[in-house]
Amino acid sequence: MSEPRIVAREPMVMDLEPGSYWWCACGRSAKHPFCDGSHKDLGIQPVRFEVTGKRTVALCQCKATGKPPFCDGSHAALHGS
Numbered sequence: 001m002s003e004p005r006i007v008a009r010e011p012m013v014m015d016l017e018p019g020s021y022w023w024c025a026c027g028r029s030a031k032h033p034f035c036d037g038s039h040k041d042l043g044i045q046p047v048r049f050e051v052t053g054k055r056t057v058a059l060c061q062c063k064a065t066g067k068p069p070f071c072d073g074s075h076a077a078l079h080g081s
């Protein structure tokens with residue numbers, strides 16, 4: 001299995017309308033933070049999540065969160081560039 005790619009060391013904060021979303025877990029999507037199918041052959045699967053009412057979310061971009069797709073602050077503990 002390939003390692004997820006760190007997209008950024010901060011969450012992407014965005015307003016979402018109600019609906020179903022697929023969060024990119026591999027960090028290779030051209031439509032990040034959403035899956036575009038680029039994970040094919042990586043052994044990494046996107047995470048589906050539901051938004052039931054319009055809300056502001058903080059989506060993980062470092063791919064180290066323990067609560068995908070949401071930021072849990074794990075980016076603060078990452079080392080290296």
Ligand code: FES
Pocket residue numbers: 023024025026027028029034035036037038039040044045046047
């Ligand atoms: S493109 Fe990254 S999980 Fe699908």
